[in-house]
Each structure stands twice: as structure tokens, then as C-alpha cells.
Amino acid sequence: xxxxxxxxxxxxxxxxxxxxxxxxxxxxxxxxxxxxxxxxxxxxxxxxxxxxxxxxxxxxxxxxxxxxxxxxxxxxxxxxxxxxxxxxxxxxxxxxxxxxxxxxxxxxxxxxxxxxxxxxxxxxxxxxxxxxxxxxxxxxxxxxxxxxxxxxxxxxxxxxxxxxxxxxxxxxxxxxxxxxxxxxxxxxxxxxxxxxxxxxxxxxxxxxxxxxxxxxxxxxxxxxxxxxxxxxxxxxxxxxxxxxxxxxxxxxxxxxxxxxxxxxxxxxxxxxxxxxxxxxxxxxxxxxxxxxxxxxxxxxxxxxxxxxxxxxxxxxxxxxxxxxxxxxxxxxxxxxxxxxxxxxxxxxxxxxxxxxxxxxxxxxxxxxxxxxxxxxxxxxxxxxxxxxxxxxxxxxxxxxxxxxxxxxxxxxxxxxxxxxxxxxxxxxxxxxxxxxxxxxxxxxxxxxxxxxxxxxxxxxxxxxxxxxxxxxxxxxxxxxxxxxxxxxxxxxxxxxxxxxxxxxxxxxxxxxxxxxxxxxxxxxxxxxxxxxxxxxxxxxxxxxxxxxxxxxxxxxxxxxxxxxxxxxxxxxxxxxxxxxxxxxxxxxxxxxxxxxxxxxxxxxxxxxxxxxxxxxxxxxxxxxxxxxxxxxxxxxxxxxxxxxxxxxxxxxxxxxxxxxxxxxxxxxxxxxxxxxxxxxxxxxxxxxxxxxxxxxxxxxxxxxxxxxxxxxxxxxxxxxxxxxxxxxxxxxxxxxxxxxxxxxxxxxxxxxxxxxxxxxxxxxxxxxxxxxxxxxxxxxxxxxxxxxxxxxxxxxxxxxxxxxxxxxxxxxxxxxxxxxxxxxxxxxxxxxxxxxxxxxxxxxxxxxxxxxxxxxxxxxxxxxxxxxxxxxxxxxxxxxxxxxxxxxxxxxxxxxxxxxxxx
Ligand code: TRP
Ligand code: ZN
Numbered sequence: 001x002x003x004x005x006x007x008x009x010x011x012x013x014x015x016x017x018x019x020x021x022x023x024x025x026x027x028x029x030x031x032x033x034x035x036x037x038x039x040x041x042x043x044x045x046x047x048x049x050x051x052x053x054x055x056x057x058x059x060x061x062x063x064x065x066x067x068x069x070x071x072x073x074x075x076x077x078x079x080x081x082x083x084x085x086x087x088x089x090x091x092x093x094x095x096x097x098x099x100x101x102x103x104x105x106x107x108x109x110x111x112x113x114x115x116x117x118x119x120x121x122x123x124x125x126x127x128x129x130x131x132x133x134x135x136x137x138x139x140x141x142x143x144x145x146x147x148x149x150x151x152x153x154x155x156x157x158x159x160x161x162x163x164x165x166x167x168x169x170x171x172x173x174x175x176x177x178x179x180x181x182x183x184x185x186x187x188x189x190x191x192x193x194x195x196x197x198x199x200x201x202x203x204x205x206x207x208x209x210x211x212x213x214x215x216x217x218x219x220x221x222x223x224x225x226x227x228x229x230x231x232x233x234x235x236x237x238x239x240x241x242x243x244x245x246x247x248x249x250x251x252x253x254x255x256x257x258x259x260x261x262x263x264x265x266x267x268x269x270x271x272x273x274x275x276x277x278x279x280x281x282x283x284x285x286x287x288x289x290x291x292x293x294x295x296x297x298x299x300x301x302x303x304x305x306x307x308x309x310x311x312x313x314x315x316x317x318x319x320x321x322x323x324x325x326x327x328x329x330x331x332x333x334x335x336x337x338x339x340x341x342x343x344x345x346x347x348x349x350x351x352x353x354x355x356x357x358x359x360x361x362x363x364x365x366x367x368x369x370x371x372x373x374x375x376x377x378x379x380x381x382x383x384x385x386x387x388x389x390x391x392x393x394x395x396x397x398x399x400x401x402x403x404x405x406x407x408x409x410x411x412x413x414x415x416x417x418x419x420x421x422x423x424x425x426x427x428x429x430x431x432x433x434x435x436x437x438x439x440x441x442x443x444x445x446x447x448x449x450x451x452x453x454x455x456x457x458x459x460x461x462x463x464x465x466x467x468x469x470x471x472x473x474x475x476x477x478x479x480x481x482x483x484x485x486x487x488x489x490x491x492x493x494x495x496x497x498x499x500x501x502x503x504x505x506x507x508x509x510x511x512x513x514x515x516x517x518x519x520x521x522x523x524x525x526x527x528x529x530x531x532x533x534x535x536x537x538x539x540x541x542x543x544x545x546x547x548x549x550x551x552x553x554x555x556x557x558x559x560x561x562x563x564x565x566x567x568x569x570x571x572x573x574x575x576x577x578x579x580x581x582x583x584x585x586x587x588x589x590x591x592x593x594x595x596x597x598x599x600x601x602x603x604x605x606x607x608x609x610x611x612x613x614x615x616x617x618x619x620x621x622x623x624x625x626x627x628x629x630x631x632x633x634x635x636x637x638x639x640x641x642x643x644x645x646x647x648x649x650x651x652x653x654x655x656x657x658x659x660x661x662x663x664x665x666x667x668x669x670x671x672x673x674x675x676x677x678x679x680x681x682x683x684x685x686x687x688x689x690x691x692x693x694x695x696x697x698x699x700x701x702x703x704x705x706x707x708x709x710x711x712x713x714x715x716x717x718x719x720x721x722x723x724x725x726x727x728x729x730x731x732x733x734x735x736x737x738x739x740x741x742x743x744x745x746x747x748x749x750x751x752x753x754x755x756x757x758x759x760x761x762x763x764x765x766x767x768x769x770x771x772x773x774x775x776x777x778x779x780x781x782x783x784x785x786x787x788x789x790x791x792x793x794x795x796x797x798x799x800x801x802x803x804x805x806x807x808x809x810x811x812x813x814x815x816x817x818x819x820x821x822x823x824x825x826x827x828x829x830x831x832x833x834x835x836x837x838x839x840x841x842x843x844x845x846x847x848x849x850x851x852x853x854x855x856x857x858x859x860x861x862x863x864x865x866x867x868x869x870x871x872x873x874x875x876x877x878x879x880x881x882x883x884x885x886x887x888x889x890x891x892x893x894x895x896x897x898x899x900x901x902x903x
Contacts, residue, residue: 014320021055033153035107060136062086068101101295118263121198131190142432166290186478194271203229237302270307286693292701293569298762303333327401355585369395378492403563419445461493467568506561509552515580603664635701667792673715683776684709751788778818795830836877856892861897
């Protein structure tokens, strides 16, 4: 038959799902691990799927592997045809044993998908479709099998041999090689298979889980990294305890392993019992890792561990259901981090800590997911089609997906949510299911019809809620009218709309004194809680509060109760009042952001026209009050005083103008720095953390506020203070948070004053100190790529010369990200330089990466997807760069991105 009959179609549609024609009950894999030529023997028990239409032949997927031989029930089978996309086998019985031998070349595998070599060790990455690069298989998540894996390799070069599950036996083969045999008792889809082989060492702990069973925990790293594993191990132990306590979910294997690898496409991977991590999310000690790194590690370790139940025990039927595991698991890791931050503090402090985490998560959602929703890659949480599944590990599937899960909890409370989870596992443990199955479990456990709720999964675009309020003093009634729609969203978003959403809309009313007013909805006999979750289900709906004694100020969408944009005409004074008084810490922060965004956008339009800029004293005063309000936690103050990012602001403009946004934002930073100089200096002093480094959220909060103060002081015309403080901080730092912040402040002062002698000295020192720590050298590249530039010294020049630095390589994704992505995605004013130099650089790098690693190239390709929203001059240069890439790339991954962008 022709290859094209089984070649993956150009576009894959959710509606075309059909169950697999065959099932694979057991898989026995044998690996002879040799870098250039690994032999894989795969013995499977197959049978026809009783729930599928009878297929004429067996089609197995395989990519980039060399077919050697196949037998059926131990006998050679002639009707086997190997081709570019896999194996076609005719004349198969209804149930049989199939053995296939094939060869792959891990050393030449730069895609980091399938089996590959990194620093001389072997690793695998199978999600989403990497297993077919290892052996021929029904490589789809609804085919679940039990695996036995035998690894054979040179004992000297690969002393450690790991795979999923439990170690059955290991021993010597006598010829300089040894072997290990592993068995995973749980049925799993192929994307959860993993093996690791090489020179590694482990930090070990034995813990007892809820049922009293002892478990072996290991964090495997290269020998020189063993001193950076403690935090990952602690995070794992906390994750295990948290999942038992919050969800009653216990670790199901006797052993749980984490392995760190420096060449890795994403953050980490939840392979059953053998999580494989990017070193960035494992390795940390105070000298090498920032406070942000420490909390990211905790979150990612938690995330992958939580997948053991939400993803592995219950997995996805097909890749359109990806958010079933990712949205849910992100929600779980967010809750874990929030609980860890709250710790055992008193209620108020715990609430503040939880709010800090919530603010950080919402900031990511709004900055990244809202942007995705506004561009050519907009898609629903459960997409309808894709070209390359790797392009759908997106902010929408992960972060909006987490919000969609969070809203069940907002509607039903923690207990109702837990009931839904319990029912979900009761019904679906051991199966591959859909987002609908999760929704039905939530609905049934809470006695609710959630048919309307499906739209959260099927509609693309960011909903907008317009709010109108009216107070009738005589009747003491306050009405809130909500209207929902999508405004002017992308075509993709418009096409998917089916009707109004069920939006849990949390609201509070604030009186003149700044206190929450009692809330009594029309028809209720008594006032209830001071925050109410309105169930907003119509296109337009009015809610009436009665017995309202005074004209209130509404606090809308408290704690960001739904992933929507709220439109309400607050005056600047009202926002300043909310910033000072709202009992909902999220909305306090939100008020400050609204105030700042409004000022910054009007300044940006003035800057675009070349007008003079000014900022009202009342705005400065509002931020000054936050800075000096000792009743607020330092981490909250840091978040409230951080201005919205340039990227976010540019997206809010009718026509994105990064240069104007930069001018406006710098103007405001400088104004706040100058007007509040005394207060910043005082904050800097009073939030120092002398003594030994502590990785607690409290200590991190002090460092964050202190370093924010330092970064504002770097804006001052008089550089003397900041250079003195930053140099002293750099020299005395006993932790990476302070050292990197000091270096960043020096780099910015250098740009402001056009003199980089001191910054250059510190940069050189930094490199020398950390030459042997790749993750720190990544920071060294990133700090330079994100630094401010000037006409005399544009950042692109520095970036281009760093590309030639001996420590730079395109092959390592972390390194490529540290320099190229940092510049293209995190330095908008320089990347969008009017001469198009940033875009030309981007095109070159996308093309170069495409040949090595399509997944990473496709991520970079996305930095221009919003090109149509920019000013005409930039738009044309962006289009030219996109066309150049479209004409020069080969992978499905990058093609899908650039074709959608140009389309
Ligand atoms: N499932 C992983 C997670 O979210 C992420 C992942 C998907 C991944 N595909 C990958 C990681 C490819 C590395 C490479 O936890
Ligand atoms: Zn995940």
C-alpha cells in the first residue's frame, strides 16, 4: 500500500476520533544501549479491540527508526512492510504475540524527543509522540499496557540503569556489560514510558506514606550536582504529604525517582515512577538559585508528582483532552504552592501569602494566555484541531485550563470539589478519559447540571464582562448588571462561540469607611458572607442587593474568580481607595494595576505622538502609601509596586507600539523613583536579610521588596547611591537572588548613564565565579539579553556578540532560551527596534533551530504571532521576517505556527 494512506494527515480533528483497532496488553522491551546504534527488541501481546470496527491490517507508528525483523507468535511473518511512518502488517490473527527488532541512533537525536544522549547519558522523552521514535507502536494515549523493560549497557559507562516501576533484577553480563530489569505494574500509555542510563548519583530518602508503607525516594543527578538536590527532595516529600492530606491520594509505587537532565525541551515530565526533569527545576542551593528558582522547583516537583494520579492513573483518551490532565494538575500545583506559602501562619498572614501566589498566577495568565487568545493560535481549552500536538502545550491548555478547574471549586467549595475528585477516581481509575468525564463527575457529585459549563472547554477567546451599577438611596438597593461577550476577538475565537458562559462572579461591596458591607441579595432573609459568588449565566443579568445603607464601591471579580476581562468605569480616586482598603488582597493589587495601566496607556499614546509626559501627584501618593504601609506583607508590596510589563501594556494599545510603551513606563518608573527616593532608600535598608540565607516565603518577600527598591533607585539621575548599594550588595551577597538583582541594577544604571565600566567588571566576575554552573551561566546570558539598550549601544549588538561566546550553543534548549528567547520575548523595546534588526535575528535563529530541534524552534517562532496588532512600520518588517521563515523551514512544528500567523 502507498505510504500516503497511513501518513499522518495535515490537520487532525477532534471529531475524527475513533477507538484503536487493536489493543496492546503487555509490552516487553529490551534495549542494548549504544550511543550511535541502540538495538530495541519489543515483544507485545496484541488483540483486536472488541469496541472498534474490524481493521484489515495492523498499522504501527514508527519514526526515524530502522526496521530489522518481526515475528508473530515466534514465527517470521512475511506480510510486514516498513515505511517512513511505521509498519504495516497484513494477515494478523485476532490475538497474537508480536516481536519487532529495530535500531535507532540516540547520539544523533538533537530533537530531544524519543531516546537521546545528553552529557554522555541516555534519556527518553515520549510525550506526546516520542515513543514511536523508539519502537513501532500504537503510539496513542488510549492504548494502555503493562511494561517490562530490560536494559543492557556497558557497566563502566552506564553504571546506573533506570526505568519505570520496580526493579526486578540486575546483574553482570560478563562482557563488560550489565543489565537491569524493571517492571511497572500499572497499565500506562506509551507517552509515560521512560528509561535513563548513565553516570548518575542519587540523594535518597525513605518515607512512610499514609497507609504505613515505606517508600524509596531518589533524586538522580550528575555527581557534581549532588549538593543541589536537597530542595527538590524536600519538595517531593511535601508533595506526597499534601496530596494525601488534601485529596486522599497516596503514592502507589514502592519507589519514586526524579532524574535531572540538562538537555530538555520543557520543564519536566511525569513518566510513571521515573519523572525526568530539566535541571533548571531540580538543582538549587542558595549560591546558584534565586528565590524564584526555589519556588519554581517546588511547583514543578509538585506538578509532576501530582500527575501520578491526574494524568497517569487517569489519563487522556486523545490529545485533544490534554487539559484534562494539564489544567487539573496546574490547578493542583497552584493550590499546593499556596498551601505551602501559607504554612502554619495565622489566618491573615496565610491569606496574604495565598493571595501573593494567586496574583503571580493571574499575572502569567493575563500576560501570556490572554495574548494567545488574541492571536492566530487562539484555541479552546479543548482544541478542535491541530497540525502538531507539540504546539498545543499552551498557556490556554495549561493556565486557562487550570482556571476552568478552579471555577468548579469556586462554585462548589473545597468540599464539593473534593467530592467531585473522589467520584472522578472512583469512575475512571485506570482508564483514558475525556474532559467531559471530569465535568460529569463534578456535576454528579454536586447534584448539578453543568451542561452550560462545557462552553468553557469549547469556546476560544477571552470573555469580557461589562459591569454597570446603580444605587437607589431611598430604596437602599444596589443593582449590579453584568453583560458578557467577547468583544473584538480573533476570527478563531469568534468561530467557536456558542452562547453565554456560567461565570462565577465573586463580588463585595465596600462602604465609605473602607469596610465590607453586609450582603443581602433580593429574596434572602438575612445577610450572608461579605464576598458572594454570583452565578452569572445569561448574556445579561441584574443582581440586586437590598438593605444597602450607603452608596457602596463594588469590589468586582474578587480573587479573580473567572478568567475574564472586567470592564467597569472606576475613577482614579476609587481605584486609589480600593488599593488602600479592599479586604480582598487580590483586588487591592488589581486596583493598583488598573490605576497604573490607565496612566501608562495614556502616557504611551502621548509618547507615540511625541508629547510631553507628566504623572499626577495623586498617583504617586497612592503608590507611596503602599510602599510605606507596614501592615502589608513585603511580598504583596513588591507585587503592587511592580508596574505592568511592557508586553502587557503594548497589547492593550489599539496599535502596539513597544517604543512608546517603553518611554512611558520608564518615565513612570523614574518619576516614582525620584518622588519616593527617601522611601525607597528606607525600604532598601529595612528589608535587608542579614545572616544565613533562608528560603522561607517571608525572607523571600523581604528580598523581593528590597531588590525592587534597588531597581527603582537605578532609574535616578544621580547614580551614586545605587552604584554604591548595588556594588556592596553584589560583593556581599550570600545568595543568587541578591547577587543577580545587584548585577541587574548595575546593568540598568550603565544603560541610563552610558557608562558600563562597573557593570562590565561585575559581569566578568559573575562569569568567572559560576563558570562551572550551566544554570547560572544561563542567567548571565539572560541578564545581558534583557538589559536596556540605547541608540548608541543597542542590545542586539551585545546579543549577536554573545552568540559567538564559547559557552553559547544552540543545541542546549536552556542556553538557547537564555540568550535568544530572553531577547526576543522579554526585551520588547529592543527586540522591536524600528530598523527590524530584532526580526532579522529572530528569523535566522528560528531557521537554525528548526534543523536541530523543531519543538524549541516552534516556541521561538511564536514571538511574532501578534504581528498584525503592531504599528504599520513594524508590521511590515515582521511580515517579511515571517515570510522568510515560512520559505526556509521544514518541520510541521514551525510551519504550523508561521502559516497560522501569516494565514
Ligand atoms: N507533560 C509535561 C508536563 O506538563 C510536559 C511535557 C509535554 C513535556 N511534552 C513534553 C516535557 C515534551 C518535555 C518534553 O508536566
Ligand atoms: Zn503537566
